Amino acid sequence: MNRTRRWVIFVSVVPAVALLMLLFYVPLAAALYQSVDDRRRGFTLAAYGSLLHDASVRRGLLFSLEYALASTIAAFVYGMIWAALMRRAFPGKRWFGALSRAPITIPGIAVALMMLTLLEQGGFLARSLAPLGIVLPRIVRDPDGIGTVIGLAWKEAPLMGAIVAAAFGGLKPEVVQAARSLGASPWRAFWLIQVPAAMPGLAAAAILGFVRALGAFAIPSLLGPAYPKPILVLLYDAFEYGDWPRVYTIGILFASVSLFVAWLYHRVMRAIEGGDGGRASA
Template sequence: MSGSKVKTATLLLCLLPGVGYLLALFGLPLVRVLSGSFTERGSEGPTLATWAELFGNPVYMDGLWFSLWLGIAPTIVSLCISLPLSALMQANETSRKLFGTLYKIPLVVPGIVAGFLVLVILDRGGMAGRLLAPLGVTMPRLVRDDWGAGAIIALSWKTVPFMTLIIAGSMAAISKDVLSAARTLGANHLTVLRRIQLPLAQPGVTAAVLLSFIGSLGSYVIPSLLGPSYPLPLSVHMFSEGFQQGNWPMVYAMGTLLSAMAIAVLLAYYAIIGSLSRNDTARG
């Protein structure tokens, strides 16, 4: 056996554990879900009937758009909080200790507990409403409203510490000499954040956004507890169709559709980030 073939075989053997793990635990289930979506309950052989039912039912389509809304809105809210919070944590040791302790608290709170906290505080007749009532202030409807505000608040509350953990770690890896040089040349804190910290921490920001979006997109407990009675996200429909009615082909189709929409949103995100980076480079 030639040297090149030996190197190739050695490389394949080194990759086999990782690649085999991904294929066994991720690749095969995805193939099963995709193939299962082209079946129909009570029939044999491939068919498009399940997909036709999915796209032809307005309840499911409204659920799809509501799922995307519950994936995108908490991610944007969390990002708007996590970016400045991560930057503040890099300012000095005092802010790092203060915010580094506070932002981690929601990490240890289960999602269903976070949902109940929002329910108890923000629901009509909840703690916030009772505190504001003597002042003549009426709380807007935030729980089970049409826009899912309560669910967005709870999802954001859970997502902010997770996103901050990733972004702050990326910012902490930036050399202090680079930041000091920028400030020496007259850059203020906002300019340093926009022109240096964010571009250099972009891989961490991207990872935080993607993971947070996927987690919010597939959330079940919080939308069930705090979301409106209609529309219901596809994650809730998947539970009712699968475990309560046993319609597994529809569950497979919903899961495939959610995954496809998630990929489309992520590609759009990459396109936007790439365009913004090119524009900054051109202006620089």
């Protein structure tokens, strides 16, 4: 029986691991090899040295991290508000829920074009406010990346809200009712009972939103400034010019950042689970 069970687990797991190796780790290893291999000089880290001394790459990576973090925070705040609102009954709740989830299905390039049409200085919103004497500031392609943050937050907020709602939906209402019966206010019960209990789901939502925003291409490319360019736009430019050492090194740099985020998520989840275990044993 045990041998049969192990065989079933082996047959179930091996194809998934093999597919993961084929689609992720093998291309990553090939890109890493190509980034350090020079046909004339052999093994070299010259491509990484030139990359780290390139101000456009440093600024592009920092800019990518900034707009990914800002849009994740905005989407997370929306998700918390949306999840709290959807836990209540109100007229039109079904239609509101359906319409508010619509951005999940809209491609990023369509979101970028919509934001251009709406927020460009000569766009719909600017023309609508002009008769009132209101001048719309520069939002799209601005140096601070405000248009990029708005576009990414609008795209990712419904998914964030769905994950946050699922995290809070798994909590037992009896726990909150017990806290309220002991004199805790709704706000105190929310922060001291509901948020810690839903923290694994909230952490997963935040990390997923950050990685998706960091890996976005269409929205930062169309709504972002001419300089600094996001890191993936720099990678695409290098690909267009056929600069393959730069393509591989930027790709490895971006993959390293993504793997670091995954490692950070793993550490955060272990800390949360350890804290929950400690509280349970206490």
